[in-house]
Amino acid sequence: MSVSPAVPSTHASRPQRGWYKRNEIAITPWLFLLPAMIFFAIYVIIPIGQSFWISLHEWDGLGEKTWVGTANYERLLGWGDANVDRKFSVSFWNNLKWLVLYLLAIPAGLFIALFLNQTVTGIRFYKSMFFFPFVISQVVVGLVFSWFYLPREGLLNAILGFFGAGPINVLGDPTLATYGIIAAGLWPQTAYCMILYLTGLNAVDPEQVEAARLDGAKGPKMLWYVILPQLKPATFIAFVVTIIGALRSFDLISVMTNGGPFGSTRVLSFYMFEESLSEFGFRMGYGAAIAVILFFIMLGFITYFLYAMYQDEKGAR
């Protein structure tokens, strides 16, 4: 019995298609991904592994690498009979200060956003003026603040003098310098958090606010129970970017104090650079070991961020 001709055979009506054509849906994504993946692998993924490898060696960046096992880590962390590297511990504690104090950008940004979330004439101008420190490069922010802090010429001491205080040499005092740099870093970071919250506030459901108002909620209570829960996505991004920013702090330190006075403002990212590429010689292996430790600190946060994003993705499906 022959097959009913009502269903024409696809094989006969269409010419034989090429292999690519038949597998188009399966292959296209990989073709589109390939350039980005190659670039990313060469410059980001593979170097992470290489840094691990280098951290197990002594290397001046030019000659042969000498295998030293975990000796670099032992010297850094003071395992065995060695003492902990003092520069390392100073850097580590400064990193913690950065992490904690940098988070102040989030409430500060929220405060300014609440202040500016109005519809008066010219408010757009004010919003952009409050935001634009974020666009300035950290190098220039560092310069601006180091001139602001100058003991004689700086505006800060002029203001303090007006109130009968000071003068203080912020960047010359080992106990103050790190806080001075963090304050400079908070300036653009607060601006960024502000813009996140302004966008978030814009999307707050007005009906919920009105309903809460009718129920007698206002001020801080309204903020805490009605507004902040709706700002959660903005808070999450502000948190991610602020943590990353705190651990990446390098430009400001390099420009404002170059690690001084007496090495009191070093952080891990700066100390690593100093060990690897400074006038005291290229100690790439030791530097790589510092970078690996910094990487693991960061990895804790990255895992948390990715976990949070993954939960989100699952929800979206």
Next chain:
Amino acid sequence: MFPTPIAKTSRTWQISYQVLLPVMLIIWLLPLIAVANFSIKPESDFVSGNYWGIPSSFEAFSNYGRVFFESNMPRYLWNSLFITIPTVIGAVALSAMAGFALGVYKFKGNLLIFFIFIAGNFVPFQILMVPVRDLTLSLNLYDTKTGLVLFHIAFQTGFCTLFMRNFIRALPFPLIEAARVEGIAEWRIFLFVVLPLMKPALAALAVLIFTFIWNDYFWAVVLTQGPDAQPVTAGITEFNSQYRAAYHLMSAGSIVAALPPVAMFFLMQKHFIAGLTLGAVK
């Protein structure tokens, strides 16, 4: 709206708000105002101790003139431009393609690759520094603009892919299905269906990446050395050692170095904010 709209509050608070706005702004921008003031002062003001007062004469033209005509600043500015523009084009092109692949197709490992891009984007620069510098040296690209551009493209692709993929996800998928039913080739769907819809994302990313790359300092000092290839962020330190303690010139120089991204921001504000706040609203 929260807080209560100003129009619905008492007259006193309305007036004090209008006064408070400019006062807060001035306090907020005080360090910058001081530097702008420095940059238009004559040198004699610094000798006589008139640091933060009104300039005794208006010297903006001569100060900024010296920045542009008696230093390496113009060269550094060109370098910055020739590093930034190719990076923007490269990173946006690569990530538009990668974002299309990750946003439109369902395949094994899709989410894993996406998460690798995101994770790589959060990594501390220092763990890449030694190998990337080594690689750049062995490619003979150390102290060249190309060396910097290649790295920047690669690194920015992480962030850009995150951005593009999420944007494409939000596009109406039936459009793509309709095109498929019509028998249009996949690459043509990308070029003629998806890409035109991505214009806002492309614009937002371009402005953002321009700013990020222009402001980069770390990689500039790691991968370049002199005025041949260094961008302005690194060049400013050389400029400052040339004019040590000449605050009127140093501040003029920093303002010039900071200006292009600022101009970009004010010109493309809408796209810039849209890019930065992606994901801040659900």
